[in-house]
Amino acid sequence: MNTTKKTVYLCLALLVPVFLIFLFTFFARTQHTLPVYFAYDSTETERGYIITDAHRIPAYTLTDQNGDAFKSTAYDSSFKVYDFVFTRCGSICPEMTTQMIRVQEAFKHDKDVVLISLTVDPEHDSSEVLQRYAKQYNAIPGKWYFLTGEKDTIYTLGQRQFFLTAKQNEEDLTDFLHSERIVLVDKNGWIRGYYTGTNEKDVDRLITELKVLQKIERDAKRK
Incomplete structure (x- = not known):
């Protein structure tokens, strides 16, 4: 493997984790869930329980x-x-x-x-x-x-x-x-x-x- 390819693979290896961390942080901040206070009934769906x-x-x-x-x-x-x-x-x-x-x-x-x-x-x-x-x-x-x-x-x-x-x-x-x-x-x-x-x-x-x-x-x- 020549030096150029090694450099590319090394950059990818370093950038992919950074990109994944960015995505996780972005969605953690933007996907906002709001509670329903004093809920007493729910139903189960494929995506989990819905009030x-x-x-x-x-x-x-x-x-x-x-x-x-x-x-x-x-x-x-x-x-x-x-x-x-x-x-x-x-x-x-x-x-x-x-x-x-x-x-x-x-x-x-x-x-x-x-x-x-x-x-x-x-x-x-x-x-x-x-x-x-x-x-x-x-x-x-x-x-x-x-x-x-x-x-x-x-x-x-x-x-x-x-x-x-x-x-x-x-x-x-x-x-x-x-x-x-x-x-x-x-x-x-x-x-x-x-x-x-x-x-x-x-x-x-x-x-x-x-x-x-x-x-x-x-x-x-x-x-």
Whole structure:
């Protein structure tokens, strides 16, 4: 074997492992799988187990910042991004709402994505108060809804359906306890992600994973 051939084979021997490592790294980063939280039924396929049913956020009716009835069933064909806040909150709420602005900006042209912020202080946060709050944070009408209503309804949704803290502080009735989590819900009503609403990188992950869900849906429609 001449020197030229030896050199070629040596280069190939060195480059092939590098190329394989690159492919593995690339696909590991781009093949994003999203969990289905609180799944309780699945079916086995050639590609493994597929979730067929899971905990669903139930239908509810509350009131939005315009004073209109907000029926959740009207958004069954949308991806939903939820959080729980209140307008008098001076701690984590401003940061959470600022991060929700970033989500709104990322999907402002996507008709199948809505943002929903529920107040945990509904006795104070009337539609009028929420409307001012929405304008303060440049919420796009028809894209980002701020909801108020019966306290029991909102607290039950938060605690028993989203599995988050959402309640009045028993030691200080002017204070309210709520999670800093932002929640991603798909078109099945399944919870697909929890994200720290005060952490920019975690909200980046939310944006990425919502785009993944959109792509999965588009790819499924092409088949």
